[in-house]
Amino acid sequence: MVKNNGLCSNVNNKGKNRKRTRENMVSKSITVAEYIADFFIQKGIKYIFGFQGGAILKILHELIATGKVEYIQNYHEQASSFCADSYSRISQDIGVAIATSGPGATNLVTGIANAQLDSIPTLFITGQDYTQNVTRNNAARLNGFQDLDIVSVVKPITKYAIMLTNPQDVKYEFEKCYHMAKNGRPGAVLIDVPIDVQFAQVDVDSTKSFTPPREQPYHLDKTVEVINLLKSAKRPVVLAGGGIQIAKATPELEEFVKLSKIPVVTTLNGLDSVKHSYSFAGLHGNVYSNIIIRNADLILAIGARFGQRQVGKIPKNYTRAKIIHVDIDFEEFDRSIKSYINIFSDLKLFLNKLNKELRKTNIANYTDWSNTAKKWKNKYNDTAEINTEKLKPIMATKKIIDLLNDNSVITCDVGHNQMWVAQAFKKKGTMRLINSSGLGSMGYSIPAAIGAKYANPRAKIVSFTGDGGFHMNMQELLLIGQKQLNIKVVVFKNNTLGMMREVQARYYNSNYHGANPKEFVCVDLKKTADTFNLQFAKIEKEEQLESISDLINNNKPCIIELDIAFDSKLSNRYDESHIIEENILDE
The missing domain is CATH 3.40.50.970 (Thiamin diphosphate (ThDP)-binding fold, Pyr/PP domains)
Structure with missing residues (x-):
């Protein structure tokens, strides 16, 4: 406590x-x-x-x-x-x-x-x-x-x-x-x-009090139309967004998935909204997730805003499915992609009503579609891991997450590290994954871990960060060490700003301003841990990951350095577009 x-x-x-x-x-x-x-x-x-x-x-x-x-x-x-x-x-x-x-x-x-x-x-x-x-x-x-x-x-x-x-x-x-x-x-x-x-x-x-204005009525009557569309669909997908957790609707979503047996793909902020999803789609989403979205004929988007990192610059390359968009904000409807039906509603109330309707009727059998989705997941599960030198970031992340209990909270920073964690993440129990998504603010992870620890003192808190975001709020390590908050800070260390370096390589003739060894280095993490009264471990090889089990599971704060290749890479949808095109089913 x-x-x-x-x-x-x-x-x-x-x-x-x-x-x-x-x-x-x-x-x-x-x-x-x-x-x-x-x-x-x-x-x-x-x-x-x-x-x-x-x-x-x-x-x-x-x-x-x-x-x-x-x-x-x-x-x-x-x-x-x-x-x-x-x-x-x-x-x-x-x-x-x-x-x-x-x-x-x-x-x-x-x-x-x-x-x-x-x-x-x-x-x-x-x-x-x-x-x-x-x-x-x-x-x-x-x-x-x-x-x-x-x-x-x-x-x-x-x-x-x-x-x-x-x-x-x-x-x-x-x-x-x-x-x-x-x-x-x-x-x-x-x-x-x-x-x-x-x-x-x-x-x-x-003194006068505030009287809340009357809210506009929700479109709960449209659930019948949703059921009818699901009955006629052959390849439906649920796209679960960050609104699920905000609306406290995770139990209702889990029930809907159990009743309907429809495959679920998430957004970045929706990754921790449901178990057994097909990961997240979007620019840096897993390739099989993007293949599933691309081949869907009906998408039930719940609490997802269809941002550019999700949809891309050309929406028709994202999906050709009919879209049912459920959201609490009118301004999000048809903003970046045209929907077939827009449903204004609190997500929890909508899912409750939808589940009630679903219990009274039978919808289509999606077994073949689900099996196809599983085949894609098994076939392309490793395409996101494109690093061949030194420690593989996604593999290392998966092994660390495997060491965590079901009540853990993972916070991420922004950059390569954030996407490696997202590609590796698989929800267990009530596990949470916290991201700075819309703003994409470097320096978020360590303070976010502190906030999470006070919100849930019994949870295991792990802060993943790159060595870029790490420096932006590293002063908060003093608070962590001062109060001995049980927070594990995992730093992907490669002494550069990896995502900027990759963009500079693609679009700026490899002019690595601010991302080369002369202009950016990472602080000595061992000395930093000693300074802030934190435990420390450095991981250079895969076989060393097992050795940090005790460090992860004790009650002391620590820094874990993951020594990764200087030019570590991150996959994206455009690199994998040929794989997506090769797997397009008959329209």
Whole structure:
């Protein structure tokens, strides 16, 4: 169990006394900061990530004074935002991060964008300079200190962002932000709170509340039409996206697959949504997954957004199937690929209704189609592993995943490492695979592992990263070592930016700017592990992988270095297009 970081212990008694006194008061007048602290307690939020600064101290003080909220201080605000993102994914509740004004707020921006693009319910709170400075309409570039207009900065990358200038609006705005972050298509919200507003007194009973707007009705009546289309299909496929986990619909999807016996292919973010899938399709998807999608005559896409990395630049080369697209966001329909039917719905409700209809009827027998899919998987299972020198990345990843239990959480960075893990991943039990998908942010994996550990302290947490992304938030190893969080950091080390080097080879005449030994090297990982009080192992050969079983299964944090070839490669759909074309069935 992750232990309290010590920040709450000195104020617990004061917090209890303050709360007891407040309950006995005739007036419910409290400060805005106290209201915010109590709001989080009412919502059951246990952890808040952040980095303190002068403009956020009042809120931070009141949070800690409750004795019920643990503040996890990172060593960079970007890491805090990634922690909140990952915490939300694993806890399936809202993730919260705080920062001070100015640079503290701007350091959150990457994580805010990441949560928004991957539809992760997150709330970000920033402190702000005094209201008189930030609202003064004199065209000055700066009136106070660190009085940056963070709301204008993040509006394009949030569902909602507001500066709280009227203390009496605190209840309304926090209720609204919480609702918007979690409902509909989830995402990121931000509230900016000036210092003087944090100290302002409000009467809780007289402040207005937020009333959620009436939602548009879901298209649940279309499930009958879906059943009829499934009955007439010969080669149907379920395309499971990241929306499955967000909607908490994994049991319903598992039941649908069991009832229908339809093959399942996933997106990158949908890889951990269902067991026994045919991996993920897309640019770097396994070749057999892309063959299955290409040959389908009906695709039931559930919670998948058909991004360019999924569909490609020419959608007809992706599939010629009829598409049934089920999503909670109207804006995703027909955006990149035309659907036969669009169904607006919460995914859990849709699958429940579909399963109910399915239990009352018989659909087609897809045994021949399923057997064909299995043959492709067996025949082309190794095509993604194209590395011939030194340690093979996908093979090494598979062996490490085999050592994990069914409750493990795997976090990935971005680049070759992310796709090697995705190509190797096979879900066991309730295992989770966490990616920065929409934004594709390097430096995500290590902070994401920290957020996952606080969300599920009993889970085995493994952070896979390349040596590029590793450096971007390696300061968080200090938090891992300081608290001895049981996180295993696996680094694919080849002293280069592999994916950029491959792009430069393909399209820029092998001009390896920033990806050659003169311009990029990896830190000594053994010395790094010693510095941050972590255990260490270096793997150079396949036979050494068995030796790390004890390291994977003990309760200590560690760095595992995978020594891979400098020019390690990654397969993609265009390299394998001839294989896909050779396996096209009769239309």
